[in-house]
Every structure is written in C-alpha cells, then in structure tokens.
Amino acid sequence: MRELTVYNTLTRRKEVFKPVTPGQVKMYVCGITPYNHSHMGNARPFVTWDVIKRYLRHLGYEVTHIQNFTDVDDKIINAANGEEVSWDTITNRYIASYFDVMDKLHVQRADKYPLVSEHMDDIIDMIAGLIRKKHAYELDGDVYYRVTSFKDYGKLSHRSLDDMMAGARIEVDDRKENPMDFALWKAAKPGEPSWDSPWGKGRPGWHIECSAMSLKYLGEPFDFHGGGSDLIFPHHENEIAQTEACCGHGPMVNYWVHNGFITIDSEKMSKSLNNFFLVKDVLEHYSADALRYFLISNHYRSPLDFSDERLTEMTRSLERLGTAIDNTLYLLELPSGGKSAESAQLLAAAEQAKEEYEAAMCDDFNTALASAAMFELAKKINIYKNDVATNNVPADSAVLSEVKRIFKMMTDILGVLEDRWTGKNGSASDKDYAELMEVILELRQECRSQKQYALADAIRDKLAAIGITIEDSPQGACWKK
Structure with a gap:
C-alpha cells in the first residue's frame, strides 16, 4: 500500500x-x-x-x-x-x-x-x-x-x-x-x-x-x-x-x-x-x-x-474530460485490431498518469495535482482516438480496457462524470439518441456517396448547432453530444 x-x-x-x-x-x-x-x-x-x-x-x-x-x-x-x-x-x-x-x-x-x-x-x-x-x-x-x-x-x-x-x-x-x-x-x-x-x-x-x-x-x-x-x-x-x-x-x-x-x-x-x-x-x-x-x-x-467565471471554467474543463470518456467508450466498441506503437504509448501514458495521480492524492489529498494527471491522460486518449480515426491505427481493446479502468478510477475518486460513463449524458452509448443518429448518419453517408457534399455538410452543421458533433474517419462517421 x-x-x-x-x-x-x-x-x-x-x-x-x-x-x-x-x-x-x-x-x-x-x-x-x-x-x-x-x-x-x-x-x-x-x-x-x-x-x-x-x-x-x-x-x-x-x-x-x-x-x-x-x-x-x-x-x-x-x-x-x-x-x-x-x-x-x-x-x-x-x-x-x-x-x-x-x-x-x-x-x-x-x-x-x-x-x-x-x-x-x-x-x-x-x-x-x-x-x-x-x-x-x-x-x-x-x-x-x-x-x-x-x-x-x-x-x-x-x-x-x-x-x-x-x-x-x-x-x-x-x-x-x-x-x-x-x-x-x-x-x-x-x-x-x-x-x-x-x-x-x-x-x-x-x-x-x-x-x-x-x-x-x-x-x-x-x-x-x-x-x-x-x-x-x-x-x-x-x-x-x-x-x-x-x-x-x-x-x-x-x-x-x-x-x-x-x-x-x-x-x-x-x-x-x-x-x-x-x-x-x-x-x-x-x-x-x-x-x-x-x-x-x-x-x-x-x-x-467563488465566481461565475470559475464555474464556467469548470464546465469547459469537464467537457474535455467528457470527450475523452466518449472517445474511450467509442474505441472500445470498434473491432480490436491488436497492438501498435500508439497503443503501447497510450498504455505507458495511462500508467504514468496513475502513478502521478496516486502520488498527488497520497500527498495530503492534493486534488489539484491529481486533476492535472487526469487531464494529461484525457489528452493522450483523445490523441489516440484521432490516430485510430484518421491514420488507420488499429484499436487495441486490451489496452483500451486498462486505460478505461485507470481513467474511470480517477473520475470516480473525484466523484465527477459518473453519468458520462454510463451513457446517460448523451454519449455514443446513449440509447435515446443511438437509433436516430444511426439513421441520420446513414442518410448523410448516402449524400456523400452521391457527391451531394453541400447537403452532407448542412446536416453536419445543423447537428452542430444543437450540440451534436460529427467526426468523419476512414472507418466511418461517429458522433457525440
């Protein structure tokens, strides 16, 4: 211990x-x-x-x-x-x-x-x-x-x-x-x-x-x-x-x-x-x-x-963490393609972040330093997700499962974003949105196949206006709220 x-x-x-x-x-x-x-x-x-x-x-x-x-x-x-x-x-x-x-x-x-x-x-x-x-x-x-x-x-x-x-x-x-x-x-x-x-x-x-x-x-x-x-x-x-x-x-x-x-x-x-x-x-x-x-x-x-500015800052910071949670859950749904240099780097980053997080918490419960380690891991998860989406890097489910365990441990101890992990906060696993978004993404992909790019972009922009982001990749489009 x-x-x-x-x-x-x-x-x-x-x-x-x-x-x-x-x-x-x-x-x-x-x-x-x-x-x-x-x-x-x-x-x-x-x-x-x-x-x-x-x-x-x-x-x-x-x-x-x-x-x-x-x-x-x-x-x-x-x-x-x-x-x-x-x-x-x-x-x-x-x-x-x-x-x-x-x-x-x-x-x-x-x-x-x-x-x-x-x-x-x-x-x-x-x-x-x-x-x-x-x-x-x-x-x-x-x-x-x-x-x-x-x-x-x-x-x-x-x-x-x-x-x-x-x-x-x-x-x-x-x-x-x-x-x-x-x-x-x-x-x-x-x-x-x-x-x-x-x-x-x-x-x-x-x-x-x-x-x-x-x-x-x-x-x-x-x-x-x-x-x-x-x-x-x-x-x-x-x-x-x-x-x-x-x-x-x-x-x-x-x-x-x-x-x-x-x-x-x-x-x-x-x-x-x-x-x-x-x-x-x-x-x-x-x-x-x-x-x-x-x-x-x-x-x-x-x-x-206490100030409104500080609470607004906290809202933005948590959304960055939430994006990393969404990306983790999304990557775990992809077929596992095995190990890569990128997945090895992600696992090393997760283990380093865990070490720094626990060192901070064991030093008189320093949540400020622990949070810094948590945000650094979130950044590495988002980079890895981008590598998978745009650079044909395979999703390594074994590594991602361990990364999820470490990342969730961090957020659970601080007691934030509990609903995000369950998909209740509008993430890709939210059943209230999933079926509807699947239809929308299929229609948008059909537009792109027929080179109706202006209409496909219009669908993307209208979804963005109500808080739903579409991200295109060689593996297909994904969304997050």
Whole structure:
C-alpha cells in the first residue's frame, strides 16, 4: 500500500498516516446546523471529505464515517419562533434540503448522522462525569467547563489562554470562574425546547454534542476529525478539552484535518456577512459536476474564490474530460485490431498518469495535482482516438480496457462524470439518441456517396448547432453530444 501523508492541524506538519486499527479508518466530520438551506461554504467540507473517503477506500481501508446534525441551537430556535412553528419543523425541513443538494453533488452518505436531540442521555452523562472530575461546575441550572483544569487547553489552535481571552468574543457572565469557561448545559428559557437533567430543565451547549457523539460511535482515539477552518477554535479546541478530560487521557483524535474557506473577492463566504450563495440556487445555473469539481479544484486547505467565471471554467474543463470518456467508450466498441506503437504509448501514458495521480492524492489529498494527471491522460486518449480515426491505427481493446479502468478510477475518486460513463449524458452509448443518429448518419453517408457534399455538410452543421458533433474517419462517421 502506498504511503499516505496527511497535514495535521494539531502538529502543523504533514505526517505519515497510521490507522488506529490496521485496515480501518474511523472519521468524524462536523455537520450543519439545519436552520437554512446549505450554502457553498457549507458544501466544501462535505465534498472534500467525500473525496477523502473515496480515496481511503481505494487504498483498501474499511471506512466508518460519522457526521452529526446540530438540531438544537439558538439559530434554529430563533427561526422556529419567527415562523411560529416547532423547532423540529425547521430542522426536518433543512436536513431534507441538505440531503437533496448533497445527493445531487454525489456526496456519498455517512454511516450515521446522529442528532443532538436523540443523544441527550449521552450528553448529560458526559457532563456529569466532567463535574465529578472537577472539570466543570454548575451555576443556577447552567453548567460550565473549567478551562484552567485542562493543562493542554489551546494546543489545537496554538494559542495561550491569555491570547484567546484577548481575541475572543466572550459571552459576558460575571458568575463564571473564568471568562473563557464555556457552557456545557444551558438552563431552560421561555420559548425554548428543553430536557430534564440533574441541573434542571435545559439544553446542551454547542461543543459537548460532538464529544459525546464521537466517543459513543468511534471511541478514543479515532483517526480523523474534520471540518472547516473556522471550527478550530473554539469548537474543536473545546472538544479536545471535554473528551480528553472525560476519558482521563489523550489523544482524542490522531489527525485533525481542516479545509480552507470559500471566499468572494477574498472575503469569507458566510451567512453572517450575507455574502453567501445557496447550493440549490447555484445548481439552477450550473451542473452538479461543475459545482463539485469547483469545490475540489484547489487543494482543500487553500482558500477557494467563488465566481461565475470559475464555474464556467469548470464546465469547459469537464467537457474535455467528457470527450475523452466518449472517445474511450467509442474505441472500445470498434473491432480490436491488436497492438501498435500508439497503443503501447497510450498504455505507458495511462500508467504514468496513475502513478502521478496516486502520488498527488497520497500527498495530503492534493486534488489539484491529481486533476492535472487526469487531464494529461484525457489528452493522450483523445490523441489516440484521432490516430485510430484518421491514420488507420488499429484499436487495441486490451489496452483500451486498462486505460478505461485507470481513467474511470480517477473520475470516480473525484466523484465527477459518473453519468458520462454510463451513457446517460448523451454519449455514443446513449440509447435515446443511438437509433436516430444511426439513421441520420446513414442518410448523410448516402449524400456523400452521391457527391451531394453541400447537403452532407448542412446536416453536419445543423447537428452542430444543437450540440451534436460529427467526426468523419476512414472507418466511418461517429458522433457525440
């Protein structure tokens, strides 16, 4: 198995990946707070982790993937009160919306999507344990985590407690022992959902849910914990403090992996800044493949600037890949003519591209470099197809089958153009077009045989006007949409 290196936010360096259990990977990805439709900034981590999961499985790992929904939150309560509906009406609506757009983006489902509302007993038990161990304290129905009790507090964000206090937006509460102490449990207020607890009716703070859920489903330690860079502090910092204090040891997680922001004119996209684009709205103007490819077109740790120009560029790039897929499928339908120097060159190019693709993905999941190798192979496939069509080079089915396997592996890991391989995107194997196009090509060939070249060219041009390209070769004409 090729050696995989991963950038660990905790150590700020790339490390060789060593799973907790050989052959298995356990990963937890922070999910959404379902109070609105998912925007582009929400989508990036889930597409990123989908690619990571696909690649880990390609390497032979058995992957367990947990992703929560924060379905108890101030924003949900505010939205519910504003619409005069129950809080779970809001969460059910936007969880359904999340799955709708993520399914369109080919994001494979996690193994489990735990909800805060369904894990109150686990959360309450964990809070009670932290109180017993003097890491938390109760005040009038609220429970706070005592940050000074955890000597390693700040190790993920690489800041001292004093630096955090200077830079953080802290909820003022003079009752707290330390301004940085954060809520584990909030006493019930009018108009809010609440649950019974040893400290009275209330609901959890934000951070405790992920500690309780990851510990329940993955244990300690597990392999990967992921999310956006904005979660490093305070959310993931507080998760470490809670979980390692509760268990009495660390590490909670071996590899902390965070993706960069999506920006608009170099400013972070977010609902709070009101500069966000909803995924469902973007999908009305661009294909799901183009949007997905945009989200992985940069290295996941780099910022990604959103624009119509970038999405248009992604559309064009994917069409080049799609043409190579169409050509691969077309060549495999031809009678095999055996080996040639050209087929040997194509096979060598495919093996080289595979080597470069996997080297890039094993270097901290570098999708940008992996894509470059994929496009280079697509270019070589198109050249080979031209050699077959115009230079009487025989189609080597054995080589083409291996090239298809490698090329499809590349697109499958990135999760793009899945329909193109099945012929659902208007390729030469699309049954909806095949019979009609066969008739048209026969009529056009009859025109050429009778030297009615102007009419044959007119047929070609009219088909081009509706997006169907005709290519002539000594073996006959072929088409693609």
